[in-house]
Amino acid sequence: MKIIIFGLGNFGMSLAVNLTETGNEVIGIDNDMNKVNMVKHQISHAICMDATNEMAYQALPVKDADLAVIAIGENEGAAIITTAIIKKLSQARIIGRSLSPIHDTVLNAMGIETIIHPEQxxxxxxxxxxxxxxxxxxxxxxxxxxxxxxxxxxxxxxxxxxxxxxxxxxxxxxxxxxxxxxxxxxxxxxxxxxxxxxxxxxxxxxxxxxxxxxxxxxxxxxxxxxxxxxxxx
Known part of the structure; x- marks a missing residue:
């Protein structure tokens, strides 16, 4: 599968590495270059970009992706905006990480069927x-x-x-x-x-x-x- 993971914190990075090791083509994205450098040799591609900037997606193969995982774990607003952009630009299945009950409500309203709560x-x-x-x-x-x-x-x-x-x-x-x-x-x-x-x-x-x-x-x-x-x- 071709998978894009947004957010390379502990959860997102571990998921990206595991999915790569099991034979998937994984693109990991984060706006922190240090996190990108930490994982760039362990996954297919690691990119430093602002996922809330729609213009930044022009060089990203979102239309070819089978799955997008929004794993952003600190900024609820950034996670919601990223989800909205992916919904607009791609037909990929989306897995959304929720950070609060309100976030749950927003993701449900956006039609995200798979919502995860890793810490919970x-x-x-x-x-x-x-x-x-x-x-x-x-x-x-x-x-x-x-x-x-x-x-x-x-x-x-x-x-x-x-x-x-x-x-x-x-x-x-x-x-x-x-x-x-x-x-x-x-x-x-x-x-x-x-x-x-x-x-x-x-x-x-x-x-x-x-x-x-x-x-x-x-x-x-x-x-x-x-x-x-x-x-x-």
Whole structure:
């Protein structure tokens, strides 16, 4: 994909680098030359320009872009103006970063379907990790459902998913299993990495230290984690 990211702060820069590493052509834009210099060798193109100046877009291939991410994180006015210019000049899908409830309202009024709140989303995920012991990571699907990485209860070791009857017992669906795998570096040292087991079946066996990626209602995930804690006591 051809992606333009406006705003190269911590969030925008990390996103630009990750998208480049996964095979996308990424143009990163910021009005701070220091930020542009920091990332210019890690992404396809890095440009220093004022994104609120419509004339500056003449040399920018906005019409060829598949996606534009407005990741500006400090100046709400600049973010809104940039969004408006992209809406005018391009048919690209737009992802807008919102900085406030009013910003949400403006982006909705502009017809931006994908609105993100990186700080709020991270805080929500961190709160779940703190409150629900056993959760390693969590991704909310909506206000009721989540996908969570949960440490396998020691009692599960050596048992199959069919034996554990996850759906019937916990009302949770196990999507996959993440397992520690040994990997050798080019200098011969060995390290442990997390690796998905891919598509799993009822015969898949849970091993010690496995992470279970489960999908279900937040309340059911919470019940499972509470039961997990009771087993540890």
């Amino acid at each position: 989303d991270f805080a929500d995920r961190l709160a779940k990790k703190i409150n629900l012991k056993g959760i390693v990571d969590n991704f909310s699907i909506d206000k009721n459902y989540s996908i969570s990485e949960i440490k396998a209860v020691p009692d599960f070791t050596g048992k199959t998913l069919e034996e554990l009857a996850f759906r019937q017992t916990y009302n949770l669906h196990v999507v996959t299993i993440i397992r520690k795998q040994a990997r050798k570096s080019i200098i011969g040292t060995t390290s442990q990495i997390d690796q998905s087991e891919g598509f799993i079946t009822k015969d898949s066996i849970i091993m010690e230290d496995d992470l279970l990626v489960v999908f279900g209602l937040n309340k059911d995930i919470g019940k499972f984690c509470n039961r997990y804690q009771q087993k540890k006591r």
